[in-house]
Amino acid sequence: MRLFRDIAHSRSVSRGALLNKVSQSAASQHLQELERVFGIALLDRSTRPIRVTPAGQAYLEFCREVLRKKTEFETEIDELKRSTSGEVRVASIYSVGLSKMNKLEEEFGRRYRDSQLRVEYLRPEKVYDAIREERADIGLVSYPVSNREITALPWRKEKMVLAMPPGHPLSNMKRVTPARLDGIPFIAFDEDLPIRKDIDSYLRENGADVDVVMHFDNLQMVKEAVAIGRGVSIVPHPIIEVELADGRVKAAELSPSLIRPLGIIHRRNARMSRAVRAFLDLLQEHSEPS
Numbered sequence: 251m252r253l254f255r256d257i258a259h260s261r262s263v264s265r266g267a268l269l270n271k272v273s274q275s276a277a278s279q280h281l282q283e284l285e286r287v288f289g290i291a292l293l294d295r296s297t298r299p300i301r302v303t304p305a306g307q308a309y310l311e312f313c314r315e316v317l318r319k320k321t322e323f324e325t326e327i328d329e330l331k332r333s334t335s336g337e338v339r340v341a342s343i344y345s346v347g348l349s350k351m352n353k354l355e356e357e358f359g360r361r362y363r364d365s366q367l368r369v370e371y372l373r374p375e376k377v378y379d380a381i382r383e384e385r386a387d388i389g390l391v392s393y394p395v396s397n398r399e400i401t402a403l404p405w406r407k408e409k410m411v412l413a414m415p416p417g418h419p420l421s422n423m424k425r426v427t428p429a430r431l432d433g434i435p436f437i438a439f440d441e442d443l444p445i446r447k448d449i450d451s452y453l454r455e456n457g458a459d460v461d462v463v464m465h466f467d468n469l470q471m472v473k474e475a476v477a478i479g480r481g482v483s484i485v486p487h488p489i490i491e492v493e494l495a496d497g498r499v500k501a502a503e504l505s506p507s508l509i510r511p512l513g514i515i516h517r518r519n520a521r522m523s524r525a526v527r528a529f530l531d532l533l534q535e536h537s538e539p540s
Contacts, residue, residue: 251313261299325523335364336525341377341386345469365525393444394513403514408486410508411501415479421500428456435481436460440467
């Protein structure tokens with residue numbers, strides 16, 4: 251059921267197989283067997299990405315309901331045993347940082363040796379999808395938003411800085427006003443990302459009109475473009491600490507300052523296992539500003 255759910259949500263047999271640690275061949279055989287038993291197609295494989303048929307949608311809802319009941323049962327058993335055993339599924343945006351997550355995973359492993367942490371890195375909208383579709387217990391996002399299905403909690407605040415290649419005319423400045431960025435080549439984020447909208451608003455309100463020469467959907471590509479001298483960018487300071495130490499980029503504080511909020515999201519009214527609550531508590535212990 252979990253395999254079919256993940257294939258249907260990702261609309262990819264290979265992706266669903268990867269999430270469930272089985273081969274693509276085994277996943278395809280499982281789908282064929284399901285369709286043979288039910289006597290009806292669950293997926294339309296003639297399209298790319300694949301499409302869930304009406305019968306497949308009905309089976310998907312059944313799978314989600316059974317998996318939800320299974321989780322609730324396991325949570326109740328864990329409560330009776332007062333156990334923190336089990337898996338915690340985390341969906342995170344890429345820019346939370348592997349180093350930060352590695353430290354959290356190590357600390358969680360030391361405290362709760364009978365629990366497992368599974369982390370998947372996704373685009374922001376995919377993190378919300380994973381929480382809403384119950385493929386993740388906890389999500390880590392920037393600019394968190396609550397809605398009728400999802401509860402958002404504040405987590406950390408990251409100071410944004412101007413990142414520049416070494417040798418840039420502004421690279422020796424410790425503090426830069428947005429007006430100094432007017433007309434200069436700028437590496438931006440994709441227009442649909444919350445961080446792009448926040449930066450655009452900041453620049454507009456402070457009278458700067460930058461020349462966007464490139465844009466990307468992730469911080470790693472933004473950092474690389476800055477490092478090779480294609481332009482400057484505004485990024486969270488913790489994200490470029492390694493590059494600063496290596497001398498690949500320079501940074502200046504912004505005046506006025508700009509802050510990127512990070513948040514924790516989870517499904518509203520979800521019954522959390524003791525393991526999930528333990529990881530949530532750990533996150534909140536590390537909620538101080540960077």
